[in-house]
Amino acid sequence: MVLNLNPMSVVGLTDYERVVLQKLVVAYEAHISQNYEKNKYYEGKVSLGEVNLGIALPEQMRGLEIGCAWGAKCVDVLAALSMFDGFVGVNGEDVEAVDKIVEDNNLITEYEKATRDELKFGCTFATFTADDDIGCRIRFHSPMTAAGLWNGEKGRIEAGFAIIDAAPTNESNYAWTPRLINFYTDDFVIVLRSNNTVWSAERYQHKMGRPLIEPLIYNATSSKPFGRSRIKEPVRRLIQGYVRTIANATIGLEFATSPQKYLLGVTDDQYDALINQKFKQYVGSIIASTVNPETGEKPSFGQLPQGNISSHVEMIRVLATQFSAATGLTVTDTGVVNDANPTSSDAILAQSRTLVGMAEQLNTANGATLKTLALMALAIEQDKTLDELTDEDKAIVAHFRNPAMPSVAVTADAAIKIASAREGFAQTDTFLEMIGFDKADIRRIRAQESRIRGLNTFMEIGEPSQDQGGINQTAAVEAAGDALDKAEDVVNKSLNEAQTQSLLTIVAQYTAGQLSENQAVNILSTSIGISKEQARELLMA
Numbered sequence: 001m002v003l004n005l006n007p008m009s010v011v012g013l014t015d016y017e018r019v020v021l022q023k024l025v026v027a028y029e030a031h032i033s034q035n036y037e038k039n040k041y042y043e044g045k046v047s048l049g050e051v052n053l054g055i056a057l058p059e060q061m062r063g064l065e066i067g068c069a070w071g072a073k074c075v076d077v078l079a080a081l082s083m084f085d086g087f088v089g090v091n092g093e094d095v096e097a098v099d100k101i102v103e104d105n106n107l108i109t110e111y112e113k114a115t116r117d118e119l120k121f122g123c124t125f126a127t128f129t130a131d132d133d134i135g136c137r138i139r140f141h142s143p144m145t146a147a148g149l150w151n152g153e154k155g156r157i158e159a160g161f162a163i164i165d166a167a168p169t170n171e172s173n174y175a176w177t178p179r180l181i182n183f184y185t186d187d188f189v190i191v192l193r194s195n196n197t198v199w200s201a202e203r204y205q206h207k208m209g210r211p212l213i214e215p216l217i218y219n220a221t222s223s224k225p226f227g228r229s230r231i232k233e234p235v236r237r238l239i240q241g242y243v244r245t246i247a248n249a250t251i252g253l254e255f256a257t258s259p260q261k262y263l264l265g266v267t268d269d270q271y272d273a274l275i276n277q278k279f280k281q282y283v284g285s286i287i288a289s290t291v292n293p294e295t296g297e298k299p300s301f302g303q304l305p306q307g308n309i310s311s312h313v314e315m316i317r318v319l320a321t322q323f324s325a326a327t328g329l330t331v332t333d334t335g336v337v338n339d340a341n342p343t344s345s346d347a348i349l350a351q352s353r354t355l356v357g358m359a360e361q362l363n364t365a366n367g368a369t370l371k372t373l374a375l376m377a378l379a380i381e382q383d384k385t386l387d388e389l390t391d392e393d394k395a396i397v398a399h400f401r402n403p404a405m406p407s408v409a410v411t412a413d414a415a416i417k418i419a420s421a422r423e424g425f426a427q428t429d430t431f432l433e434m435i436g437f438d439k440a441d442i443r444r445i446r447a448q449e450s451r452i453r454g455l456n457t458f459m460e461i462g463e464p465s466q467d468q469g470g471i472n473q474t475a476a477v478e479a480a481g482d483a484l485d486k487a488e489d490v491v492n493k494s495l496n497e498a499q500t501q502s503l504l505t506i507v508a509q510y511t512a513g514q515l516s517e518n519q520a521v522n523i524l525s526t527s528i529g530i531s532k533e534q535a536r537e538l539l540m541a
Contacts, residue, residue: 001145001166001176003028005199010192012201017190020149020159021183028147028161035121035143038231041071041239042120051244064250066243070334074230074327079115081359082366083401084108085439087374089529090395098396101377104134115366117142118216122227126373127162127182128212128380129189135381138373148215150225160184160213161192184211207385208376216369218362230327238323245319249312265299328354359403367398374398392529412436502527503538510539 007013007021040046044067086102089095102108117124117140125146131137141162148160165180183190183201189212191202206212217227263274270290291298320336323329330351378393379386402411415434419426432442503524510520517539524535 001032001163001178002169003032003163004177004194005181005192010199010201012203013190017183017185017201020185021161023149024147024159024161024183027149028143031143031147037236038120038229039144041231041236042075044068044071046239046243048243048247051240051247064247066246066250068239068243068246070239070242070323071231071235073333074235074323074329075116075119077329077333078230078355078358078362079112079119081355081403082115082362083403084111084366084370085399085401087371087396088399090392095393095396097378097381097393098374101136101138101374101381105136105138105377107138110138110140111366111370114140114216115362118218118227118366119230119362122219122224122229123215123217125160125162126214126216126369127184128373128376130380136377138377146213148213148226152225157211157213157215159186160211160215162213184213186210206380207383208379209385212376212380214369214372214376216366218365220365235323235326238319238326241319242316242323245312245315249309249316252309252312260304261302262304263299263301265295265297267294270299324351328358330355356404363400363403367400370398371396499528507539 003025005021005025007018007025010018010021013021046066046068048064048066084107086108087095087098089098114124114126121143123143125141125143125148127139127141127146129137129139139162146160146162149158150156151158161181161183163178163181166176166178169175169177179194181192183192186209188203188205191204192199193202215226217225218230220227266274267290317336320331320334323334324331374396375386375389375394378384379389382389412435415425415431419431425431429442429446432445437445506515506520506523506527509515510517515523517536520539521532521535524530524538525532528535530538
């Protein structure tokens with residue numbers, strides 16, 4: 001993509017914004033060629049011209065195409081172990097507003113794509129846009145279409161831009177030119193539009209206090225705050241070695257399949273006949289020749305020793321071992337299998353510990369960024385600053401599945417052992433996850449359990465009678481039903497099955513005189529996840 005943008009000629013920018021945008025354009029252009037190279041190795045499009053040492057590979061073989069998936073492998077295997085599973089609130093429950101953002105933006109699936117770009121290039125960027133339909137729209141952009149400047153003092157991105165739309169440069173559709181770019185600063189989202197001759201700026205103010213662009217960063221260092229790619233220089237050199245070795249093996253196999261033969265002592269006429277029909281003579285079942293009248297010798301036929309590719313195979317094993325050490329993958333992941341001494345399952349699991357450790361580090365870093373993304377999106381949706389969000393909102397945590405991916409039998413056994421040692425663990429959602437149930441199954445299980453508990457609660461209330469406070473039990477049931485009708489208006493959110501059951505039980509017990517007002521308020525606040533003021537208002541309602 002050709003970035004035909006001269007910041008100094010953009011209409012509508014301040015001098016300071018032009019300087020910042022110029023820095024962004026310089027950063028983008030300084031890295032775009034490297035990013036194209038990393039993408040080329042990821043796609044496995046490495047030509048022999050790049051790897052030929054000029055010794056064994058003849059120049060006429062430069063057009064030979066050799067595919068190599070090692071670049072994609074070192075990215076995709078680690079990305080597959082980073083399994084984002086949504087957010088968890090302060091009390092272990094789902095947060096409805098955040099869950100809505102995740103669902104509306106298809107964030108779990110989009111995160112899978114973004115993680116691949118993050119590992120491929122070292123970082124990827126998320127941008128935010130207010131949306132009338134869903135509140136806030138989150139989009140991800142790779143460094144092929146976005147750039148940022150890092151502020152070391154603030155420990156975050158200082159400014160950035162993302163190419164939102166582009167048009168074909170010519171009819172071939174192979175080259176594209178940007179037409180719409182969003183430029184992000186601490187106070188504005190500046191939309192840059194091109195009419196093919198002039199770029200103009202249209203600014204939209206926001207109250208976030210930081211740019212509405214946030215990077216997901218892999219393996220950052222002090223000198224490289226935007227991270228480092230998995231397809232780094234040593235890895236690319238090993239991929240080149242693989243391509244070169246496979247090319248040599250392919251050519252060598254052709255010679256091994258057709259070993260050279262020779263025929264000595266033939267006449268000139270016989271020699272000419274053989275040369276004119278070399279392939280026919282080679283594959284023919286019978287080769288006939290008469291005595292050479294000039295020398296009186298009988299022609300002698302022979303075959304040179306057949307070549308083999310065992311040395312190439314050994315070289316591939318060496319390269320696979322080095323690639324495994326450089327990326328954390330197992331040698332089996334590279335497609336090299338030792339049939340003579342196959343690796344045991346325990347040994348493979350032991351080899352994968354390095355990769356699992358990398359995945360845990362990736363989840364830790366991305367979990368913090370995903371939390372920031374969710375809070376920024378929530379603030380945009382509610383037209384607030386980050387500081388104005390509630391403590392409950394700020395307490396969310398990104399949840400990831402176990403990157404070690406143990407078998408169901410192993411996790412179920414561990415869950416049962418934990419439950420026997422920790423009272424109440426068997427009643428948690430975590431226990432159900434460990435024994436193999438997914439979120440949909442857990443939701444159905446909890447809903448059915450809630451119905452059963454609700455029925456049991458009202459069965460315990462029983463027939464109309466007077467309790468110690470002189471309040472009719474039927475009135476307690478009616479009060480609980482009234483509270484349920486008014487609950488959504490008071491707490492500003494819908495209640496799930498477990499929260500509904502808790503509300504019915506607590507209000508019925510309070511109305512029946514079994515709980516004091518303060519007890520009921522405290523229990524309501526904790527079980528439903530609302531403030532004490534909301535709980536008291538709901539109780540009084």
